Amino acid sequence: MSTTAKLAGLLRDEQGPVAFNDAVDEDAVPVEPLTEHDDAISAMSASHGNNMQFRCYRGFWISEMWAPGVVAVHRSFAPRADDVLVASLQKSGTTWLKALTFATMARGAWPPSSHDHPLRRLNPHLCVPSLEVLYTLGRDALLDMLPSPRLLSTHMPLSLLPPSTCKIVYIYRDQKDTAVSLWHFMKRRHPDLTFSEVHEAFCYGICMGGPAWDNILEFWYASNAEPTRVLFLTYEKVLQDPCDAVKKLAQFLGQPFSGAEEEAGVVTEIADLCSIDNLRNQKANKYGSIGGKISHESFFRKGMAGDWTNHMTLEMAERLDSILREKLDGSGLIV
Numbered sequence: 487m488s489t490t491a492k493l494a495g496l497l498r499d500e501q502g503p504v505a506f507n508d509a510v511d512e513d514a515v516p517v518e519p520l521t522e523h524d525d526a527i528s529a530m531s532a533s534h535g536n537n538m539q540f541r542c543y544r545g546f547w548i549s550e551m552w553a554p555g556v557v558a559v560h561r562s563f564a565p566r567a568d569d570v571l572v573a574s575l576q577k578s579g580t581t582w583l584k585a586l587t588f589a590t591m592a593r594g595a596w597p598p599s600s601h602d603h604p605l606r607r608l609n610p611h612l613c614v615p616s617l618e619v620l621y622t623l624g625r626d627a628l629l630d631m632l633p634s635p636r637l638l639s640t641h642m643p644l645s646l647l648p649p650s651t652c653k654i655v656y657i658y659r660d661q662k663d664t665a666v667s668l669w670h671f672m673k674r675r676h677p678d679l680t681f682s683e684v685h686e687a688f689c690y691g692i693c694m695g696g697p698a699w700d701n702i703l704e705f706w707y708a709s710n711a712e713p714t715r716v717l718f719l720t721y722e723k724v725l726q727d728p729c730d731a732v733k734k735l736a737q738f739l740g741q742p743f744s745g746a747e748e749e750a751g752v753v754t755e756i757a758d759l760c761s762i763d764n765l766r767n768q769k770a771n772k773y774g775s776i777g778g779k780i781s782h783e784s785f786f787r788k789g790m791a792g793d794w795t796n797h798m799t800l801e802m803a804e805r806l807d808s809i810l811r812e813k814l815d816g817s818g819l820i821v
């Protein structure tokens with residue numbers, strides 16, 4: 487790892503987070519059997535199409551599958567002050583933001599050019615674990631094994647997370663592209679799912695951690711109230727200028743790039759390392775799966791803005807846009 491850049495003192499000394507899979511011994515914690523859903527989960531349950539099952543917990547839609555974890559995180563997760571949380575709705579750029587945040591924070595220990603960089607060995611979801619997934623699987627004890635600073639992720643709304651002072655990076659994406667992305671993702675396991683069913687669900691804000699607009703607005707208002715604690719990014723802007731996003735991230739996380747780092751091209755190296763083309767071509771992302779169910783390659787599809795034009799009529803687009811405009815009206819968030 488001790489590259490020329492590191493030896494020359496160009497990179498910051500902080501070690502940053504360790505990749506989750508490098509840090510934990512998964513066998514050290516036995517898998518707990520899944521418990522019955524908590525009583526506290528409202529009996530209210532919605533089904534859209536045959537394939538999207540959600541429950542309502544404290545006013546938010548939670549995927550049936552992750553409901554036990556969400557309740558457990560809400561009740562028992564003990565944040566550390568120096569935790570960093572990547573937050574998002576599904577298919578909004580989570581995988582990308584995990585990679586960018588990890589590479590930025592860990593650049594002291596892992597210069598982006600290093601051949602054995604965790605992002606060249608591991609899927610980003612194995613570098614940055616999801617809170618509700620770990621809790622659902624009964625593997626939350628692994629979190630205690632992670633040294634600080636821990637880099638964690640969630641699709642949960644802010645109000646369901648235990649109070650904390652830790653920094654949060656949120657990414658928002660055009661809901662039309664998010665809907666298209668989710669449809670492609672879900673079709674792999676549910677070939678009968680139609681895009682109309684997903685579109686209809688999105689028009690009601692139904693998604694993991696939704697209503698989408700409430701999830702978005704909670705983080706948006708928090709970023710306005712506490713800009714040093716919550717950073718609100720948009721997928722489309724990161725796409726336009728990934729280097730600018732990397733610099734913003736570093737500044738926000740208290741690890742701004744030094745002049746020497748910038749001159750050495752470290753910002754560009756991080757953006758390139760985390761680009762969809764680079765990530766999808768890593769062996770770790772071409773093969774393998776999460777829990778034997780979700781293939782690593784399924785997280786990398788087109789990675790563009792505006793793919794909705796290939797799947798939606800203008801009427802469908804306008805319907806979803808106008809609902810979003812109405813829900814976000816007065817917030818100052820223009821989508």
Ligand SMILES: Nc1ncnc2c1ncn2[C@@H]1O[C@H](COP(=O)(O)OS(=O)(=O)O)[C@@H](OP(=O)(O)O)[C@H]1O
Pocket residue numbers: 574575576577578579580581582663666667668670760761762763765785786787788789790793
């Ligand atoms: N590095 C990078 N750059 C740009 N875009 C990227 C990148 N990695 C993943 N993607 C695209 O993000 C979409 C997947 O969303 P998420 O990562 O939020 O999915 S998940 O919630 O973690 O399941 C999905 O979008 P679509 O291509 O529109 O389906 C991915 O292709």
